[in-house]
Amino acid sequence: xxxxxxxxxxxxxxxxxxxxxxxxxxxxxxxxxxxxxxxxxxxxxxxxxxxxxxxxxxxxxxxxxxxxxxxxxxxxxxxxxxxxxxxxxxxxxxxxxxxxxxxxxxxxxxxxxxxxxxxxxxxxxxxxxxxxxxxxxxxxxxxxxxxxxxxxxxxxxxxxxxxxxxxxxxxxxxxxxxxxxxxxxxxxxxxxxxxxxxxxxxxxxxxxxxxxxxxxxxxxxxxxxxxxxxxxxxxxxxxxxxxxxxxxxxxxxxxxxxxxxxxxxxxxxxxxxxxxxxxxxxxxxxxxxxxxxxxxxxxxxxxxxxxxxxxxxxxxxxxxxxxxxxxxxxxxxxxxxxxxxxxxxxxxxxxxxxxxxxxxxxxxxxxxxxxxxxxxxxxxxxxxxxxxxxxxxxxxxxxxxxxxxxxxxxxxxxxxxxxxxxxxxxxxxxxxxxxxxxxxxxxxxxxxxxxxxxxxx
Numbered sequence: 035x036x037x038x039x040x041x042x043x044x045x046x047x048x049x050x051x052x053x054x055x056x057x058x059x060x061x062x063x064x065x066x067x068x069x070x071x072x073x074x075x076x077x078x079x080x081x082x083x084x085x086x087x088x089x090x091x092x093x094x095x096x097x098x099x100x101x102x103x104x105x106x107x108x109x110x111x112x113x114x115x116x117x118x119x120x121x122x123x124x125x126x127x128x129x130x131x132x133x134x135x136x137x138x139x140x141x142x143x144x145x146x147x148x149x150x151x152x153x154x155x156x157x158x159x160x161x162x163x164x165x166x167x168x169x170x171x172x173x174x175x176x177x178x179x180x181x182x183x184x185x186x187x188x189x190x191x192x193x194x195x196x197x198x199x200x201x202x203x204x205x206x207x208x209x210x211x212x213x214x215x216x217x218x219x220x221x222x223x224x225x226x227x228x229x230x231x232x233x234x235x236x237x238x239x240x241x242x243x244x245x246x247x248x249x250x251x252x253x254x255x256x257x258x259x260x261x262x263x264x265x266x267x268x269x270x271x272x273x274x275x276x277x278x279x280x281x282x283x284x285x286x287x288x289x290x291x292x293x294x295x296x297x298x299x300x301x302x303x304x305x306x307x308x309x310x311x312x313x314x315x316x317x318x319x320x321x322x323x324x325x326x327x328x329x330x331x332x333x334x335x336x337x338x339x340x341x342x343x344x345x346x347x348x349x350x351x352x353x354x355x356x357x358x359x360x361x362x363x364x365x366x367x368x369x370x371x372x373x374x375x376x377x378x379x380x381x382x383x384x385x386x387x388x389x390x391x392x393x394x395x396x397x398x399x400x401x402x403x404x405x406x407x408x409x410x411x412x413x414x415x416x417x418x419x420x421x422x423x424x425x426x427x428x429x430x431x432x433x434x435x436x437x438x439x440x441x442x443x444x445x446x447x448x449x450x451x452x453x454x455x456x457x458x459x460x461x462x463x464x465x466x467x468x469x470x471x472x473x474x475x476x477x478x479x480x481x482x483x484x485x486x487x488x489x490x491x
Contacts, residue, residue: 042161049215050154054177057147063189065319067198080257090442092144101152101431108221109153116149124202152431172355175410190337244275252446303487304417310479312440316448317472324465342400350407363412370409375476377401382469
């Protein structure tokens with residue numbers, strides 16, 4: 035039974051924020067320390083790109099499953115499982131000496147995020163109401179969107195002065211603190227239905243195969259050769275299994291993904307734009323690599339350039355909350371997408387020389403953070419508030435699946451573009467084109483919001 039008499043506390047909010055930050059510590063920090071990891075482990079950029087994208091990819095693949103599972107077995111239990119997996123994944127990265135453990139650890143950390151994200155969003159909806167829920171979601175967004183900036187800066191400093199493996203020591207500490215803070219929260223779950231059907235294993239398997247095949251095409255296509263037999267086979271596997279996935283889902287009552295959620299336009303618009311704006315995570319990956327490889331900065335100095343992004347995300351998330359309350363969700367979401375696009379364009383001006391580039395890059399990064407901060411709470415509240423109470427875990431899972439898959443493919447595409455152009459046209463052009471790729475994601479997100487999200491609230 036659901037513990038409806040319990041009211042959420044600040045302690046619970048902080049514990050949930052810590053749980054979300056553990057994701058960014060192992061997801062975003064790895065993006066910021068690519069040169070150091072490459073040098074230490076002696077692996078190619080294409081292989082490292084696979085490892086980087088695995089966390090977000092497996093988070094995205096399993097997040098809808100764990101969201102529905104959290105509804106059944108308990109959202110607090112699922113959050114604790116996420117903490118444990120986070121610790122295990124971090125330990126493996128601390129001891130890894132090559133490609134195998136790196137990829138295994140990143141997959142485990144993706145599963146950790148899949149457990150944490152939808153379960154904590156469901157706890158927010160269950161134990162907070164009205165303005166309190168919007169405030170709680172703002173802090174959740176600070177951990178989610180702001181966490182990328184926090185961990186980009188912190189990860190760069192840790193990698194420069196202690197070594198990149200120490201990032202994951204701190205991740206373990208954060209996870210342990212989060213577990214302590216959440217302790218004592220009443221369990222929250224939905225009563226089991228006697229008419230429940232068996233789990234959709236066919237949908238899950240076809241989805242996994244299709245997403246992994248697509249990820250390998252993006253991350254390793256350049257290495258295999260874009261027209262090579264290997265790449266063509268992987269592309270064929272993707273097309274076959276994604277077709278099977280939709281075939282299975284359209285004929286199954288208890289599908290892996292409940293497509294009925296998308297009948298609500300507010301939910302559809304928020305989820306689609308969320309996927310696209312999370313793809314802008316490619317900006318952080320390419321930007322960090324470019325300023326280290328093209329401008330000779332250390333990981334810590336690269337992290338310093340993200341401080342404006344961090345500050346603006348943290349400040350404007352609460353502003354986005356207030357704009358949501360005053361003008362509804364659509365306008366702040368539109369404004370956020372536009373600001374993010376302008377910020378990325380400024381970051382892409384790699385032909386600017388000397389300190390002027392660093393200033394423009396810093397300001398562009400800050401504007402990107404402003405856009406994402408304004409967008410975050412209106413989008414999250416729109417998705418969660420429009421979901422039926424008995425499907426909030428599933429809805430949260432699908433919404434966060436969009437976040438994770440967007441981040442995974444955004445990073446994979448941007449890094450792949452950067453690597454291809456770098457080999458043919460030089461590093462300045464590679465940085466510019468790799469970053470401008472993310473402007474496309476911002477603009478398509480803007481179109482999705484304008485066209486799909488209703489004007490009325």
